[in-house]
Amino acid sequence: MSVADRRDRGAILALTGPAYLWLTATIFLPLSAMLYVSFLDKSPLVPQPASFTLKHYEAFLAKPVYPQLMLWSLELGALVTVFCLLIGYPAALALAKVVKGRWREALFLLVVLPFWSNALVRTFSWTMVLRPGGLADQAIHVVAPGAPALDILYSYPAVVIGLVHSYLPYMILTCYISLQAIDDSVIEAARSLGARPWHLLRRVIFPMSLPGVLAGSALIFVPAVGSFMEPRILGGTKGAALGMAIEEQFTVTANWPFGGALSFVMLAAVLLICLALYPVARRRMEGL
Amino acid sequence: MQSLGARLLTGYLWLVLLFLYVPILVMAAMGFNASPLYALPFDFDLIWYRELAGNAKLINAGINSVGIAVANTLIATALGTMAALAFARYQFRGKTVLQLLLFPPVAIPWLVIGTAMLVFFYWIGIKRGLVAILLGHVALSLPYVIVVVGARLATFPRAVEEAAATLGATPWQTFRRITAPILAPGVIGGALFAFAVSFDQFVISYFLAPPGTTTLPVEIYGAIRKGFTPEINAISTIIIVVSMGVLLLTARFYRFGGEK
Numbered sequence: 132m133s134v135a136d137r138r139d140r141g142a143i144l145a146l147t148g149p150a151y152l153w154l155t156a157t158i159f160l161p162l163s164a165m166l167y168v169s170f171l172d173k174s175p176l177v178p179q180p181a182s183f184t185l186k187h188y189e190a191f192l193a194k195p196v197y198p199q200l201m202l203w204s205l206e207l208g209a210l211v212t213v214f215c216l217l218i219g220y221p222a223a224l225a226l227a228k229v230v231k232g233r234w235r236e237a238l239f240l241l242v243v244l245p246f247w248s249n250a251l252v253r254t255f256s257w258t259m260v261l262r263p264g265g266l267a268d269q270a271i272h273v274v275a276p277g278a279p280a281l282d283i284l285y286s287y288p289a290v291v292i293g294l295v296h297s298y299l300p301y302m303i304l305t306c307y308i309s310l311q312a313i314d315d316s317v318i319e320a321a322r323s324l325g326a327r328p329w330h331l332l333r334r335v336i337f338p339m340s341l342p343g344v345l346a347g348s349a350l351i352f353v354p355a356v357g358s359f360m361e362p363r364i365l366g367g368t369k370g371a372a373l374g375m376a377i378e379e380q381f382t383v384t385a386n387w388p389f390g391g392a393l394s395f396v397m398l399a400a401v402l403l404i405c406l407a408l409y410p411v412a413r414r415r416m417e418g419l
Numbered sequence: 420m421q422s423l424g425a426r427l428l429t430g431y432l433w434l435v436l437l438f439l440y441v442p443i444l445v446m447a448a449m450g451f452n453a454s455p456l457y458a459l460p461f462d463f464d465l466i467w468y469r470e471l472a473g474n475a476k477l478i479n480a481g482i483n484s485v486g487i488a489v490a491n492t493l494i495a496t497a498l499g500t501m502a503a504l505a506f507a508r509y510q511f512r513g514k515t516v517l518q519l520l521l522f523p524p525v526a527i528p529w530l531v532i533g534t535a536m537l538v539f540f541y542w543i544g545i546k547r548g549l550v551a552i553l554l555g556h557v558a559l560s561l562p563y564v565i566v567v568v569g570a571r572l573a574t575f576p577r578a579v580e581e582a583a584a585t586l587g588a589t590p591w592q593t594f595r596r597i598t599a600p601i602l603a604p605g606v607i608g609g610a611l612f613a614f615a616v617s618f619d620q621f622v623i624s625y626f627l628a629p630p631g632t633t634t635l636p637v638e639i640y641g642a643i644r645k646g647f648t649p650e651i652n653a654i655s656t657i658i659i660v661v662s663m664g665v666l667l668l669t670a671r672f673y674r675f676g677g678e679k
Contacts, residue, residue: 139509146505147517150498150561157558158524158532161539165531168538175542222435225428238432240670245439248662249619251636252655255643256442259449259457259652266445299439328424349526357528360621364643374530381534381626391538394531 169391176385187392197376197393201400204373208356208401211294212348218295219302220344224336226303227310228318242303250297254364257293258284261365285367293365294355302347309343310336338415345412349405356401373397443659450652457649467649477654480638483549484618487634491556491617496610498557499564500602506565507572521562529622532559537626547629555623560616564609571605611669615662 168174169188173181191197222242230238245253260266261284268281283289313336321335337344359374366372373393380390449457453464471477506514524532533555540551579601583593621636628637635658642651 139511143505143509143511146501150502150565151517151520153498153554154520154524154558154561157536157554159520161532161535162523162527164539164542165535175538218435218438221428222432225432229425229428230432238436240667241436242439244663244666245443248443248659249621249636249655251621251639251643252446252658253443255639255647255651255655256446258643258647259445260442262457265457266441296439296442299435303435353526354528357530359530360640374528377530377534381537387534387538390534394534398527398531 165391166395168388169395171388174385174387176387187389188396190389191392191396197373200371200373200376201396203371204356204358204397205400205404207290207294207358207362207372208352210291211298211355212352214291214295215299215302215351216344216348219299219347220306223303223306223310223343227307227313228315228336239307242307243300245300251360253297254293254361257289257296257365261289261292284365286369287366289365290362290372293361294358297361298351298355301350305343305347305350306340307343309340309346313339341412341416352404353401357397446652447656447659450649450656452649455648467653470648471650471653474650477635477638477650480633480635481654483632484635487549487553487556488614488617490553491560492610492614494553495557495560495564495613496606499561499609499613500568500606502561503565503568503572503605506569507575521565524558525562529559533623533626536623540627547627548632551627552624552634555627556617556620559620559623560613563612563616567609567612568602568605571602571608575601608669611665615665615669618658618665619662 170183170185171181172184172186173179175181226235226238226242258265261281262268263280263282263284265281265284267283271278271281317339318331318335321331326335357374359372359378362372362375363378374397377390377393377397380386380393448461450467451463451465452458453462453466502517506518536551536555537547540547540554545551545554580593580597583597584590588596619636620634621640624634624637625640628634633641635654639651639655642648
């Protein structure tokens with residue numbers, strides 16, 4: 132090996148070493164430690180020696196309540212992702228293909244601004260709007276004075292609304308990026324060949340923007356499945372999610388091994404779903 | 420003349436913006452309303468901001484949040500910029516693996532990362548507290564800094580550096596006069612990202628904060644669960660104004676969406 136090579140090696144190590152040591156100590160080792168703990172019969176908080184066990188994973192399956200929570204969380208994640216796509220895609224389309232120039236820049240900034248505000252604060256905002264006598268209630272009574280009082284705070288719909296509000300900017304952002312990359316001349320060509328607007332969208336624009344749709348969906352689905360703060364604040368007791376059960380194992384019952392097992396079951400489920408959908412998505416994109 | 424469809428789409432975009440902003444505006448407005456029960460009609464008063472000024476717990480949590488965000492910004496920006504430089508300047512085995520390793524901290528739910536940190540830090544003897552929170556925040560910020568600075572480096576004209584060296588500049592002069600000024604917008608953009616990630620971070624801080632010492636988001640979460648007062652609106656409004664100010668600054672250095 133030449134001297135220059137060795138000097139390069141030293142430089143690479145010196146430049147990347149600190150960042151990756153940090154990531155190892157705070158992300159990769161903790162995740163490994165948690166996986167290890169999930170196979171221990173006693174919490175590390177207990178001073179006695181622990182031994183290997185599968186009982187925490189068995190406990191997940193033993194009571195129907197945990198698979199049920201898992202299912203609810205996956206359902207919540209899917210529902211939030213679908214709503215974000217339905218609401219966000221047309222907005223991204225307007226931003227990328229209709230609005231022009233400085234207006235586009237300003238509107239784009241307006242879209243991404245709220246997701247730079249604290250998620251907790253945004254969730255808290257919804258309690259102001261959705262509570263009985265809140266803005267949504269009052270607005271409905273202005274339109275329809277005889278309507279019954281709106282009482283959806285601490286309900287499943289409230290959790291969905293809060294999460295969609297939190298994650299919508301991700302979907303608009305990723306769809307916007309891939310929609311913007313579509314050359315206008317392609318759209319013009321399809322139009323001059325006689326494509327009706329609906330066909331144009333379904334056969335040309337949507338397939339070409341699929342990478343953005345998929346990226347946005349993944350960015351929303353994963354954290355939405357793992358959410359615990361939004362279900363707690365907006366759902367009360369009715370917005371049960373697996374994330375809340377995991378949180379309790381660490382903050383209330385201090386059962387770390389079981390909490391770890393629940394976390395890894397959740398990660399595995401999310402990963403499996405993404406892997407299962409990946410070939411379908413790829414075939415779609417290759418079929419262009 | 421725009422088509423009907425185009426005008427409908429633009430109108431729809433404004434509706435979506437309304438959905439995004441209404442709750443935040445309502446929350447901010449209620450911070451200026453005298454009623455402690457958020458009752459209407461609206462009666463303008465600064466009472467909740469005065470109450471906030473006298474609330475030592477919230478103020479202390481705020482000071483902790485700012486302190487951690489500043490320390491996090493300095494550390495994450497320095498380490499992240501170094502790693503980004505290595506990725507841009509050198510071809511080496513394992514580079515792709517290192518770059519792929521930036522995904523887990525961003526893609527795995529914070530709930531899982533935060534609880535894993537709690538377990539591991541307990542194990543190796545790092546107590547819950549501000550240091551543990553800082554360790555966690557830097558880990559979450561690093562991938563953002565590396566990607567943002569890397570994007571700037573990707574368009575870096577290497578030839579200018581080589582020209583400076585050929586014309587007799589020392590490595591230090593080249594760095595100070597050529598490399599640093601060209602790199603600056605990327606580094607500042609990365610730093611602002613790091614600040615925002617830390618200042619808004621709730622989940623990681625929540626699991627790593629000991630009773631008594633907290634950051635602002637953790638304190639707000641406690642207050643929301645105990646039954647909130649409009650003081651929380653006041654401090655939330657301040658947080659939003661600060662965060663959005665930081666983003667607007669970022670946008671100045673880093674033109675989002677405007678390119679092409």
